[in-house]
Amino acid sequence: MTRNRISRRSVLIGAAASSALPSLVFAQSKGEIKLGQTMPYSGPASAYGTIGKVQQAYFKMVNDNGGINGRMVNLLSVDDGYSPPKAVEQVRKLVEQDEVLALFQTLGTPSNSAIHKYVNAKKVPHLFVATGATKWNDPKGFPWTFGFNLSYQTEGEIYARYILKEKPNAKIAILYQNDDYGKDVLAGVKRVLTGDKAKMIVAEQTYEVTDPTVDSQILSLKASGADTFINITTPKFAAQSIRKVADVGWKPLQFINNVGASVGSVLTPAGLDKSVGLITVQYYKDANDPQWKDDPAMLQWRGFMGKYYRDGNPADASNIYGVLAAELMVQVLKQCGNDISRENIKKQAESIKNFKSGLLLPGIAMNTSPSDHAPVDQAQLSKFDGKQWQLFGSVLGGQG
Structure with a gap:
């Protein structure tokens, strides 16, 4: 205390x-x-x-x-x-x-x-x-x-729609926590990537909260030939995976879910230099962003x-x-x-x-x-520049 x-x-x-x-x-x-x-x-x-x-x-x-x-x-x-x-x-x-x-x-x-x-x-x-x-x-x-x-599904939808627009030929690898949380973000991604687009996902790996590291999962995802990585992890594993991706020389377009995107508790221990280019969603202000000074x-x-x-x-x-x-x-x-x-x-x-x-x-x-118990249903995409998250685009919501 x-x-x-x-x-x-x-x-x-x-x-x-x-x-x-x-x-x-x-x-x-x-x-x-x-x-x-x-x-x-x-x-x-x-x-x-x-x-x-x-x-x-x-x-x-x-x-x-x-x-x-x-x-x-x-x-x-x-x-x-x-x-x-x-x-x-x-x-x-x-x-x-x-x-x-x-x-x-x-x-x-x-x-x-x-x-x-x-x-x-x-x-x-x-x-x-x-x-x-x-x-x-x-x-x-x-x-x-x-x-x-x-909503985790809304977040997954936003990432998938961005990939379809900006990198339509992407080969996507996904790491997710093996529980309702991880599967929920994944479901949002797959809600958008349907039909032939489902083939864009070339590899999936899970981890348990009791696992010591996710190093082996990262190595497996890299070996798939994926050029895009959706990282659905909580802070401890988010920091590990960001660091490991950089250390093994994998250079995919990376998405990190909002719950694992804190500069203080994730990106700093992972290495700010290793976090450059990460994309996430935000719905509240970031104390590290100078525009809110x-x-x-x-x-x-x-x-x-x-x-x-x-x-x-x-x-x-x-x-x-x-x-x-x-x-x-x-x-x-x-x-x-x-x-x-x-x-x-x-x-x-x-x-x-x-x-x-x-x-x-x-x-x-x-x-x-009475028919809607979810107070937040919008967010904005943001990219990490090595010092802080930089918002881009417009406010987005989910389709589901």
């Missing part, structure tokens, strides 16, 4: 738990809104742990400024090690013992898949999960779950980081992402007014209209409805 993380003891102070209360008017003191989340503070995806830390820091700032409608926000953020069984254990504890009002930004496709049915059966708001799997947007089947990230929202974000999360790396895109998600959570809670029942939280999460955080790229807004 950093000094900015709220202690578990302080989180629990003031909780007025009562089993006699109806399930939808949950055990919250008049001065408290208690949220829960699981984060991979340890394990193969620990680079994402900063998301939970920056969000705790953000809610501390909110509380220092009077809270939300006079209530303090307490976020219980616990480690699941990116392990689905651990996530189940921790979420059950958050719901049944800590009695959180809602879950917020539980991270990872495997972890959220493991708790998906449970939280919906319990009718616990499962808000703005930190994963872009398409299945989080299923209001009929899972009405209490809401996505946040740009004097941007009011980014100046405010830097001020927040300097005061509330000094241990955080400003070059790590996850620290902007985490604040962006927290801003949306605050918007939902503000809309709740004095009714902080689970039912009303769900209703307000379905009522986001044209929410334009200053951290979003220009032209992108967040929207939800």
Whole structure:
């Protein structure tokens, strides 16, 4: 824990738990809104742990400024090690013992898949999960779950359409994580590359989150003769693969998915010189991009980081992402007014209209409805020049 993380003891102070209360008017003191989340503070995806830390820091700032409608926000953020069984254990504890009002930004496709049915059966708001799997947007089947990230399938579609336009004779190699997350981005690519175009994909390799490296997969993909590489990996493996591609002298046109594109946690350890030419998608601003140097929202974000999360790396895109998600959570809670029942939280999460955080790229807004639980559905392509990502083209969306 950093000094900015709220202690578990302080989180629990003031909780007025009562089993006699109806399930939808949950055990919250008049001065408290208690949220829960699981984060991979340890394990193969620990680079994402900063998301939970920056969000705790953000809610501390909110509380220092009077809270939300006079209530303090307490976020219980616990480690699941990116392990689905651990996530189940921790979420059950958050719901049944800590009695959180809602879950917020539980991270990872495997972890959220493991708790998906449970939280919906319990009718616990499962808000703005930190994963872009398409299945989080299923209001009929899972009405209490809401996505946040740009849909992985939409991201895959954007890459495939760009390749068709700019390199129609490409020979494509794909590396992806062997779970719903990796398969979802792949599905978006294949949604575009159909019929004869499917032959453009000449090689596919998978990896498990427990694998020590992806070196052998990179060697196999290079041997396929591919001249284009779509890299669907989380930070640890993204950095490994970018480095390995350069070290073995392979020079494909490279795409790196958004969740593995942080300058601070991926490209810097991989080698900035080895990352030149990478293409990704972005939907929020990059602190490394000089065009945002004097941007009011980014100046405010830097001020927040300097005061509330000094241990955080400003070059790590996850620290902007985490604040962006927290801003949306605050918007939902503000809309709740004095009714902080689970039912009303769900209703307000379905009522986001044209929410334009200053951290979003220009032209992108967040929207939800009872039939659409995915607030982000647009992004812009960006290329790495050795120092920062350079946006190009127009704002794009998916077809699926």
